[in-house]
Amino acid sequence: MSDKRKDYISWDEYFMGVAKLSALRSKDPNTQVGACIVSEDNKILSMGYNGLPRGCSDDEFPWSREGDPLDNKYLYTAHSELNAILNYQGGTLQNAKMYVTLFPCNECAKAIIQAGIKTLVYDCDKYSDTASVIASKRMLNAAGVRYYKYDSTGRTVQIEL
Ligand SMILES: Nc1ccn([C@H]2C[C@H](O)[C@@H](COP(=O)(O)O)O2)c(=O)n1
Numbered sequence: 001m002s003d004k005r006k007d008y009i010s011w012d013e014y015f016m017g018v019a020k021l022s023a024l025r026s027k028d029p030n031t032q033v034g035a036c037i038v039s040e041d042n043k044i045l046s047m048g049y050n051g052l053p054r055g056c057s058d059d060e061f062p063w064s065r066e067g068d069p070l071d072n073k074y075l076y077t078a079h080s081e082l083n084a085i086l087n088y089q090g091g092t093l094q095n096a097k098m099y100v101t102l103f104p105c106n107e108c109a110k111a112i113i114q115a116g117i118k119t120l121v122y123d124c125d126k127y128s129d130t131a132s133v134i135a136s137k138r139m140l141n142a143a144g145v146r147y148y149k150y151d152s153t154g155r156t157v158q159i160e161l
């Protein structure tokens with residue numbers, strides 16, 4: 001009898017990998033974010049990436065970061081975390097875990113808390129100094145949502161698409 005494979009990916013690598021793959025669907029030219037929601041028993045429940053709401057054309061709405069608020073992306077883009085929550089078609093996300101490639105903003109933190117998600121695993125935290133992320137952490141702490149940084153193994157995978 002042969003031994004089992006030893007170099008299989010861990011649960012964290014698997015789910016953060018799915019979040020990273022989801023991010024590749026984003027049309028945002030500056031920051032692509034992906035999220036993957038997982039049940040307590042490691043089943044994938046939902047995924048999302050940042051983009052425009054349904055019916056709002058990727059080619060007609062702005063992707064710029066600057067200028068008049070009505071002419072840049074910020075008022076229009078739906079964040080990956082919110083999309084993952086809204087994409088869920090099942091019952092409840094109570095006690096679920098979210099893997100996300102970028103630390104959630106304050107608005108997504110509210111949705112995460114209200115959805116009953118209890119654990120958050122994030123990769124990048126490049127906006128940690130902003131009021132949005134500081135407020136997000138304040139709310140997650142108050143609500144008892146545990147969060148920790150993804151501990152990357154540095155392993156790379158190549159997938160032919
Ligand atoms: N946790 C987050 C944070 C941001 N987003 C989205 C919103 C925008 O599409 C983009 C950020 O753009 P930037 O200001 O870096 O040019 O990422 C998200 O989905 N989740």
Ligand SMILES: [Zn+2]
Binds near residue numbers: 079106
């Ligand atoms: Zn957000």
